[in-house]
Amino acid sequence: MPHDLPKAYDPTAIEDKWAEYWVKENLFAQPAPATTGSDSAEGGSLDDRSPFTILLPPPNVTGRLHMGHMLNQTEMDILTRWHRMKGDPTLWVPGTDHAGIATQMMVEKQVASEGTSRTALGREAFLTRVWDWKKLYGGAILDQMKRLGASVDWQREYFTMDENLSVAVREAFVRLYEQDLIYRGAYVVNWCPGCQTAVSDLEVVHEETLGKLWEIRYPIVGSQGEYLTVATTRPETMLGDVAVAIHPEDERYLHLHGKKLLLPLVGREIPIVLDEWVSRDFGTGAVKITPAHDPNDFAMGQRHQLPSINIMDDTAHINAQGGAYAGLDRYEARKRIIDDLAAEGLLGTIHDHKLSIGRCDRSKDVIEPRLSTQWFIKIQPLADRAIEVVEQGHVKFTPEQYKKTYLNWMTNIHDWCISRQLWWGHRIPAWHCAACHKITVPKSGQPDPSACSHCGQSELTQETDVLDTWFSSGLLPISVFGWPFKNNQPSIDFQTFYPTSLLVTGFDILFFWVARMIMLGCWFAKDVPEADGSERTLARSVPFKDVYIHALVRDANREKMSKTKGNVIDPIEIVKQYGTDAVRFTLASMASPGTDIAFNIARTEGYRAFANKIWNAARFLFMNVDRAAEIGITVDPAALGSMPTAANDAPLEARWIVAELHKTAAEVNASLANYRYDDAANTIYQFFWGSFCDWYLEIVKLRLDFSETADKAATKSALTTLLSVFEASLRLLSPFMPFLTEEIWHAIYDENPPTTSIALTSYPTAIGSAQNEDAISQMVLIQSLIVEIRALRKEVGVEEKISTPVLIRADDRTHQTFAANSTIVERLARVSELSFVSEIPDSTGKRSTPHFDLSVIYEREIDIPAERERLTKEIAKLEKGLASAERQLGNEAFLAKAPANIVEGLKKQESENRQLLTKAQAALEALPAQ
CATH class of the missing domain: 3.90.740.10 (Valyl/Leucyl/Isoleucyl-tRNA synthetase, editing domain)
Incomplete structure (x- = not known):
């Protein structure tokens, strides 16, 4: 029996608990197949399913979460959770970037406040201070990610200066140098007097x-x-x-x-x-x-x-x-x-x-063009390959417009200045000889040189410059999976997870990071053989197959957020106020490819109310499960966890809500496959709040009879449908609102669920035969009737609690639908008696639709002038709509170009308006003269 949920929904009471649980249980770890042959949520293993792999764009160790991060991570987490629940072996790799300039500046300010400087400390002592600072403060942004529930594999967390990644950086430099693609020389570079280093054109x-x-x-x-x-x-x-x-x-x-x-x-x-x-x-x-x-x-x-x-x-x-x-x-x-x-x-x-x-x-600071001796990459050979993979479609961009932007930049690319005059970073693996003044770079896989490769003298000094931060981060898609490999035999991780599936990032680092990953990934991975020893194709050398460029998060007035304007929104503060799920859902519901998000607190308040609606629906459900248990009615847990179906002889509302659930699942899956987070979120919202809460919960109350004379079989059937649809709805919503759904899902199983998390269950997938269009069309008619009755009751002044008789004139099919479900209409529209007539008497207040006419019988006298005015306005509106439709349908040029569905829609609109106009005119004529 499910335990009671607290009366009030309090996100702070549940989010810390589940965030800690997910990390503690290593819930989202994805080992390689040779390790465990780990099974996915659907029971498939890495050996028989294509994995979904994604890298977290590594935030700087100096960073704190801002709205751009929140959007980026929400989108990645939704897709990652969705793929995991679909049964795909799923790996999201987290990490942080050492951020050479930013971190060094941070620590320099710290030591300056102590009355000293990095030069006074010396290189080794200063770097010790930086590492100390990193250990103390460097994980803050990852801690925030954990708190927000990012479903990454924390066991694979990396830092761009970890030993294994440093080996990869050194090897990449050495190989490019051996290939005559790295050179050193005096050229005019962009010099920043504030950072006191060269910076790239992109910076x-x-x-x-x-x-x-x-x-x-x-x-x-x-x-x-x-x-x-x-x-x-x-x-x-x-x-x-x-x-x-x-x-x-x-x-x-x-x-x-x-x-x-x-x-x-x-x-x-x-x-x-x-x-x-x-x-x-x-x-x-x-x-x-x-x-x-x-x-x-x-x-x-x-x-x-x-x-x-x-x-x-x-x-x-x-x-x-x-x-x-x-x-x-x-x-x-x-x-x-x-x-x-x-x-x-x-x-x-x-x-x-x-x-x-x-x-x-x-x-x-204003950049100073300045002659300086720097290290450069001859970028054109790498760029040519990176252009080819995009032109051939091996890497695809969404929105597609960024493909052109990328190709334009790559076609006009300049050599990349990769050296920085910093101490914090990957020190360039090159040594200067005091004797012959030439440079020694060790061979691939060799240790630091002990003697000059040119003259043999041993007085060598390592290059003081470090590599551009983007050089090491550009290698991440290969370095996090173990490259370089001993004897060039790829690791199990590399064989399994490379190339990655998707990169989600912002436009601002399209050239800083995305382009450089494509260049370096294609250049080095091309030489890594496949598991069977065959040559790797160009398509298999790319670092990722898809790039999704997300939009900017702006303020409610569509202004770019900036500290100067004072319009910066701190996501952590918003999360504290409304909960993580509400903020995530806000961002998802507004995330349309290529469109900036105007973040509005009012939207978040609305989705906080949505979360509360779900919470209250769960409490209603648990209350009825408990009441049923008191008379011996229980729902078999085996009925949950899959997509519910409804028998042909089940009540209409059961067939309808199941059909709506399957239809919603189909639309949400299609939307997520096309990165339409907004469509997916809004589809779920409309189903859960509208179809499930506003309609189905009200109707199902008619079936939940717990009296001594109850038809227990019917009650159990209704309760089973209610519980199974609700449970499937939670799974549908889980990638968007992981905390709320986790809490309620565990409560459904009375803390004894079939698996450790809702995130490891299967994502709802539509069954074609369950999308019962007939049930949907019948329920649409009933909903239309109830809405019209409610409106007419209000119009003629019927008090809220009073039930009134209603007369209906309808065609045979509509008549049958209404008659078979009269109990639903009577309960939801406060109807005392539903009568079907061949004509609606002229003396009563009436409403007309293309499918039926109705009248509410109420003794209060109709306000003839008000009714005349209403009908007159309605006639004018219908005549205007009819004239517009006729004008378009009479336009041969329009008809020749318009899609068939548009023309059909206009014809239907014209027919319906004509019917309604005839009825309204008749009703106006039938009103008694004043």
Whole structure:
């Protein structure tokens, strides 16, 4: 006998309990087949079913859960739970990213508050502090995930600097180096003065701003009083100028070919060079060349074999190369240089000028293009393969528009700067020789070198730079499953779970992470043989088969959330107020591919009420199970756990609710297969609240008779249907509301369930024969009649508790349906007697539908003027609808293009409106004159 649920639904009372239980029991662990041959929820093993594998986009160890995480994890968890309940071997791998820059900055602030710095501590001591910080704070976001019930395999949790993952990072670097795809050299990179490291193009956020275009006069050597004027947006970089370029065909400057200039304020002679890259239409048509501080200038410097002069240090202050300006911040130096140019008469016109400023996505500092020696990957070979797998459909994007975005970016990709001037991260496995100054990188699988591979000397120093965080996270789909493999024999995990099935992520890391996983995964996995030793195909080398790009979560006004605007919603606070299930259901119900979510607290309040509705339905059900038990009626637990069916001779409401359940299951499964979380959630909501609670529970009360004279067989049948449909509904809802459904499901079995969790039961799957369309259409008629009677009762002023006679005029089929189920109509519509007549008397208040006419018999006198007004408005509305339908049906062009179902719908609408119009006109004419 089920125990009583508390009267009030309190999510906080159940969520911590189940979250802890799921983790403690390792409920969602998925071992490889060679380990246990583990059975799935449906009894299938890994050997005979395709697994569903998904990786958690690893949050930074510095992170705290925000609404983007909540959406991402809700979508992943719904799909993971759904696949697990479908019987697919299911693995969701969790982990965190070491987040090089973010974590180092966090710890640097900590040590600074203690009056010291990382440089004062030294590399080893500082890294010890970072590891200590990680142990203390690094798991906070995963703890939040556990609290929110994410059904990941916690036994497989990883950290991107775990030893086995570090081995994979080192091996990937070494192999790419051996393949001549990694090189080191001095190039202009995006330098962040705040983070004091190079950052990739993807880590630079560009913003348009109104700046200045300064014209500077460069004296021409040997021509007293003559100048060549250049235009620049960054006058401070002139300290590093090595030439000025003009277009070789610019007629204004033909006389300057071969001349030299005197660099203002510095006094260094620099040449005038000819380059077709120069635009004759921009500025003055003369361009200063500063190879160390502009990528285009660097390219020109290479073409013309010009030197490079770096004038700034790591913090964007002018260095010793800047002469009198050394030590000044770049913007302070700019102001001084402009003033000094003006004082010497070398400053020309100053124009307002729109320009794009690049800022570091993390520190928000303005990026400084700066010549720096860095490590790069020759990305084109990797990109070509990553383009091919997407073009051939081996990796698919939802929404599909992102395929084009991805291909456009990959087609125009630049070499990837993979080195970072940090201490926290995977240190680059390269050693510098003090003797010959060459670099030694160990061979694949070899330990750190003890001697230089070029000269044999032993004085080696490891590279101080670390690898870009995205290099290690880009390897995750292969590294978490054991790559690299001894003797290139793939692990059982790799054979079973690679490629993964799906990646759910946001657009913001499409290029940071998604593209790099595809490039690195395809590059390295292609060389891993299949279990039978055969060559792995390109389709089997991809890291995942599908990519689902979820939308942004915005505020209720569709504004992007930001701390500046003060509109950031903390999901943990919302969860505390409304419960995890209500927040999850809110996000799911609004998650449509390609559409941002305008998160509205009112929606969450509504779904909190939905959870309460389910809770109360369970209490009603348990109350009746207990009452039945008192007279010896019990439901066999074996009747639960599968999809219920209804016999042909079962009451209509039983056949109908079973048919609705199967129809709902079919729609929900189809929606989830297409990532339509919104459709799936809303379909479940309409079934549970509408069909089950509002209609079926009210009707089934007629069948639950616990008196001494009760037909026990009929009562048991009704109770069995009620309990089995409710239990199946909980399983249908479980991926969306895991806590609520777990609590109630265990209560159904009186804490002795057939398995340890509802999450390990089977997901409801529709049986075609159970989708009884006849039962559904009959119940639609009955619901329509009840709704019309209720409306007419209100219209004629019948008091709520009074039952009244009702007259009905209907065709034979409708008549039979109503007559056979008159008890339902009488109970739900407060009807004292249901009478069928050939005509509805003119003197009574009436309602008409295409299928029936009805009249509520009530002694109170009808308000003739009000009825006349109502009918007049109804006639006007019907005439308008009829005219619209006739106009469309009379349009040959429309009929030629419109789908057949649209045309059929219009014809049906036109026919029904015509019938209703005739009836309304007759009713109006039948009203007595005033």
